[in-house]
Amino acid sequence: DADVTQTPRNRITKTGKRIMLECSQTKGHDRMYWYRQDPGLGLRLIYYSFDVKDINKGEISDGYSVSRQAQAKFSLSLESAIPNQTALYFCATSSTSGSERDEQFFGPGTRLTVL
Amino acid sequence: AQSVSQHNHHVILSEAASLELGCNYSYGGTVNLFWYVQYPGQHLQLLLKYFSGDPLVKGIKGFEAEFIKSKFSFNLRKPSVQWSDTAEYFCAVNPHGAAGNKLTFGGGTRVLVKP
Numbered sequence: 001d002a003d004v005t006q007t008p009r010n011r012i013t014k015t016g017k018r019i020m021l022e023c024s025q026t027k028g029h030d031r032m033y034w035y036r037q038d039p040g041l042g043l044r045l046i047y048y049s050f051d052v053k054d055i056n057k058g059e060i061s062d063g064y065s066v067s068r069q070a071q072a073k074f075s076l077s078l079e080s081a082i083p084n085q086t087a088l089y090f091c092a093t094s095s096t097s098g099s100e101r102d103e104q105f106f107g108p109g110t111r112l113t114v115l
Numbered sequence: 116a117q118s119v120s121q122h123n124h125h126v127i128l129s130e131a132a133s134l135e136l137g138c139n140y141s142y143g144g145t146v147n148l149f150w151y152v153q154y155p156g157q158h159l160q161l162l163l164k165y166f167s168g169d170p171l172v173k174g175i176k177g178f179e180a181e182f183i184k185s186k187f188s189f190n191l192r193k194p195s196v197q198w199s200d201t202a203e204y205f206c207a208v209n210p211h212g213a214a215g216n217k218l219t220f221g222g223g224t225r226v227l228v229k230p
Contacts (some may be wrong), residue, residue: 001185004158012139035220040222040223041222042121042126042221042222042223043159043205043207043218043220044120044220045191045217045218045219048217073196090159091160092159101146101163101164102164102209103149103164104161104218105161106158106160107158108157108158109158
């Protein structure tokens with residue numbers, strides 16, 4: 001089973017709709033992240049979370065919100081979707097200790113299209 | 116804030132050719148450096164990482180990268196590519212001790228290997 005999962009994998013929605021993207025992990029990591037990927041721009045950080053009680057804005061947080069429901073779950077919401085939020089969204093996790101320290105592990109991505 | 120530049124957006128080469136992808140970053144302090152690969156339709160996977168020590172780092176699938184501190188560069192190389200190396204490659208940086216281990220990604224380089 002995959003360590004980092006995302007649902008849905010694909011979503012088409014209309015402008016103005018509220019959308020939630022979900023991320024779950026079984027790696028036991030404390031840190032989780034949401035990125036969006038756009039062609040030629042790489043991945044840009046939307047929000048990140050140190051733990052359940054610690055949420056931080058990334059470089060492009062406007063128009064997004066997040067919820068860390070548990071250590072293993074980190075959801076991204078678009079309160080009122082707009083077409084320029086059409087992108088590929090990735091969740092990632094990382095740990096601050098062990099051999100995988102500071103390496104980020106990515107989910108399979110959610111392709112979101114806003115019409 | 117740090118930034119990462121990948122100068123080649125698209126690279127096309129034949130099997131058995133050598134590959135070198137450039138990555139330059141701007142940050143005055145000590146950094147951790149990463150190369151990730153994204154195969155078609157898949158999530159990002161770590162190829163290799165550099166934290167400290169020997170500036171020549173070997174990763175999976177025959178890839179290696181060299182950290183040149185004076186040039187703020189971390190170029191990725193593979194002596195002989197295969198068709199299966201067709202993918203998008205991302206360089207990423209995070210400063211030592213950065214809160215939340217925030218990675219800054221380059222814009223990516225799409226590599227097409229012709230059989």
